[in-house]
Amino acid sequence: MWKFVLQGCIAALLVSSAAQAVSPADPDKVIRVAFPAADDGFDMVRTQNYYSGFIAETIYETLLTYDYLASPAKLVPKVAEAMPEVTNEGKTYVFRLKKGIHFSDDPAFKGKKRELTAMDFAYSFRRLLDPANRSPSAGLLQGKILGMDSVVAAAKKSGKFDYDAPVAGLQTPDRYTLQIQLTAPDYNFLYVIAYGAMAGSAREVIDAYGAQSGQHPVGTGAYMLDKYVPRSKVILVANPDYRGSIWDFQPSADPTDLQLIRDMKGKKMPQVGRVEISVIEEEQARWLAFQDKQIDIDWIPQLASRTALDGDKLKPAFAAQNIRLQRFIEPAISYTFFNMHDPIVGGYTIEKNALRRAIAMSYNTAEDVSIIRQDQAVRAQMVMPPGVVGYDPAYRSSIGYDPVLANKLLDRYGYKRGADGYRTLPDGKPLVLRINREASVIYQELAELWKRGLDTIGIRAEHPVSNFADNLKSATKCELMMWGGAWSVDYPDGENFMQLLYGPNAHQGNNGCYESPAYDALYRKAISLPPGPERTGLYAQMNRQMEADTAWVLQVLRIRNWVSRPWVQGFKKHPLIHAGWEYLDVDKRMASEAR
Structure with missing residues (x-):
């Protein structure tokens, strides 16, 4: 299992030269992958869509990133020359950018080469906090940058954010220096800086494309968007002007790293010239595509695990194809939230809490693990997963x-059964849940699991079907009564998960609009402390408060079994680098013969 620690200043492990303008990427080296759900565009200021993040991190670049092999995970410079200078008792950070990094060509630049500067990061941070953008990630910076609160308050009053207003805590003293001053020490700030929404973006591009910026990404990263068919296909091609790097990562304690190093060490990156991403929502169809060699990297769906795996190893039929397997507990949680503003399941009165608690106790996690997940999961105990x-x-x-106790709760608080065996609200009005879901088989199976559990306590439920991107948009607006999903680690501290229940983050990650003064007070105290037993104890108290209010139904931690074809070299699934295509190579001869 991955563990994460924040490292001190270290040397950059990517040897790069801004003067190099010719990409080593071979257009005949192609990686083919599939997403189980659609993206929501590639403007990470406006979305937290997991699959949008895959694409965005290859097009845009952040000041910091993560070492590809290190475990525990380790922050390293990306476009910054080195790790930042940190002074003023942990409140002031100074980043110095590498020179000569350019955005890919775009008409918005009017035929001129456009260099990445410190101003582009200052602009991105401002965009994140612009109320008009309703950024679901705004909580990462809200109240943290000295002097920014007044600019945000003025924007809320006037309806227009002043992007040129001076801010004491966000300074660019020269073209390549970014100085950030926080209102208080933030022990997770460097993790935040490495998050995709903090990538540098060009103001003239956002101005040129406006609301369509998410479909027209222009960055400085290793890849560019070549073709985009929403909810169907994404094709990336190597950025010909990308500065490049030398693959020179050091092994972790994982013995499989040694083969990666033999395959990759010393290569100039990126080698892969084209990445083709298909959206295949149905798990069985995606798995068949992998078996048919139409996609090169995937994870084994739970429904296929017993046919593909023998314990923690591939069965002989798959092992004979030299398919490589990586198996670990994913640093993510799955859960179903309740909309606390909903007239049926929301509210903080004891009878509403009794309803939510009964619903939660009707969910049979053991069946989820054994039947639906095919034992490729374990029960989630906390809001955060192991490894953070x-x-x-x-x-x-x-x-x-505990359906017996759930029935007693409903009886006690006036949810009476009718002649048909189903319950009504205490005022006699109908009681029908709406648990939104996506279309694929696993979500149908989860809906059936919900039905079996809810039938035991006499509650009807409907399961409206939509696609992931649309459900996420509605959830962000707190429009869904209930919705099940997952949250994967963005940065390796429990705060990344606990902020999903923080009241001020409603509409920006807190999709159930849960607002608890007790929880919020614990959260604020926890994030003011350095990592250690006291903060861990506060996280436990926050979990208990969430349980007391029954804001979520915690479900499972998924075991992921990533598989890759033997012609894909250098692949290792990192918990925080989602795509990693710029670190891979393809054996063209082997791929051509196999396909």
Whole structure:
């Protein structure tokens, strides 16, 4: 299992030269992958869509990134020359950018080469906090940058954000220097800086394309968008002006790293000239595409695990194809939230909490694990998964599967059964849940699991079907009564998960609009502390408060079994680098013969 620690200043491990303008990428080297759900455009200021993040991180660049092989995960410079200078008791950060990094060509630049500067990062941070953008990631910076709150307040009052207003805590003293001053120490700030929404973006591009910027990304990264068919196909091609790097990562304790190093060490990157991404929502269809060699990298869906795996190894039929397997507990949680503003399941009165608690106790997590996930999951106990700072392996949730007690709760608080066996609200009005879902088979199976559990306590439910991107948009607006999903780690601290329940983050990650003064006070205290037992204890208290209010139904931690074809070299699934295509190579001869 991955563990994460924040490292001190280290040397950049990518040897690059801004003067190099000819990409080594071979257009005949192609990686083919599939997404199980659609993206929502590639403007990470406006979305937290997991699959949007895959694409965005290859097109845009952040000041910092993560070492590709290091475990525990380790922050390293990306476009910054080195790790920042940190002074003023951890409140002031000075980043110096590498010179000669350019955006890919675009008409918005009117035929001129456009260099990446410190101003582009200052602009991106401002965009994140512009109320008009309704950024779901705004909470990462809200209230943190000295002097920015007044600019945000003025924008809320006037309806227009002043991007040129001076801000004491966000300075660019020269073209390549970014100085950030925080209102208080933030022990996760460098993790935040490495998050995709913090990438540098060109103001003239955003001005040129406006609301369409998410479909017209222009960055400085290793790849560019070549073709985009929303909810169907994305094709990336190597950026011909990308500065390049030398693959020179050091092995972790994982013995499989040694083969990666033999395959990759010393190569000038990127080698892959084209990445083709298909949206294949149905798990069985995606798995068949992998078996048919139409896609090169995928994870084994739960429904196929018993036919593909023998314990923690591939079965002989797959092993004979030299398919490579990586198996680990994904640093993510799956859960279903309740909309606390909803007239049926929302609210903080005892009878509303009793309803939510009964619903939560009707969910049979053991069946989820054994039947739906085919034992490729374990029960989630906390809001955060193992492997993030603050996780307590001894913690156990106070809410479990118990339909007998759930029925007693509903009886006590006036949810009466009718002649048909189904319950009404205490005022006699109909009680029908709406649990939104996506179309693929696994979500149908989860809907059936919900039905079996809810039938035992006499509650009807509907399961409206939509696609992931549209459900996410509605959830961000707190428009869904209930919706099940997952949250994957963006930065390796429990705050990344606990902020999903922080009241001020409603409409920007807190999709259930949960607002608890007790929880919020604990959250604010926790993030003011350095990592350690005291903060871990506060995270545990926050979990208990969430359980007391029954804001979520915690479900499972998924075991991922990533597989890659033997012609794909250098692949290792990183918990925080989602795509990693710029670190891969393809054996063209082997791929051509196999396909």
